[in-house]
């Protein structure tokens with residue numbers, strides 16, 4: 001907190017709880033996440049739930065920033081960490097299992113993939129992106145034990161708390177399944193991060209803010225918020241090109257994000273306020289490429305309104 005900033009979880013005058021602040025406070029060092037593709041698929045792609053996936057999914061299962069996915073997992077991690085350390089020489093690494101649904105396998109396969117990462121000295125922690133319908137009790141038990149060895153996060157995509165939107169996106173799981181997963185994880189040492197997307201077709205600004213309000217009633221530790229990206233080759237891109245639907249302007253996105261931060265629980269970590277897609281495949285909106293401008297505008301608006309994370313959350 002500084003003299004002019006009433007928000008206490010901050011070392012750099014931000015008015016929300018950044019992941020950098022969390023890592024800096026906990027490890028006193030820069031921490032970087034190394035994105036990995038472990039070769040999983042997704043029940044929404046292989047026909048178990050459906051084919052084709054969520055309408056916004058690029059076919060790389062959200063792993064667009066992974067540059068070396070043809071390498072072995074160990075090599076992916078080593079190359080990725082090396083790259084991060086060129087930018088931040090002393091940084092520590094988290095293994096970030098990002099592509100597709102990273103718990104969509106039997107326990108034997110899960111152990112084969114994850115055990116070596118828990119055994120490595122150069123892995124500080126493990127993050128696992130998955131779907132709520134890919135978390136069996138035995139998988140939760142396995143990661144609950146592992147979470148006592150190394151910090152472990154499970155990331156779940158909510159996108160919207162409105163089932164109508166989820167159906168339109170072809171998510172093929174309900175919001176209730178996500179709330180249930182958060183309840184199952186709450187008494188374990190596993191930390192949870194929930195993704196949401198602003199600007200989904202058919203949603204108003206109030207719907208987007210309501211998603212965060214509803215999420216706030218459930219147990220979770222962190223959130224990633226970003227604007228909908230229309231990516232080349234997705235079902236959404238086809239829908240967009242066939243009948244253009246309105247996308248949020250930068251100004252509207254900033255307005256929504258600030259209002260979402262206000263209703264977010266005070267102690268929740270904000271991992272992202274921008275997306276991490278590859279600019280070369282992006283059809284729209286092009287303003288999302290300039291991530292620093294987006295976060296600067298959010299900071300400026302919070303100062304102008306003298307507001308902060310959790311100001312209107314009631315907790």
Ligand code: SF4
Pocket residue numbers: 042043044045052053054057058059061062099100101131171
């Ligand atoms: S759940 Fe994830 S990996 Fe599966 S189709 Fe949807 S966005 Fe893609």
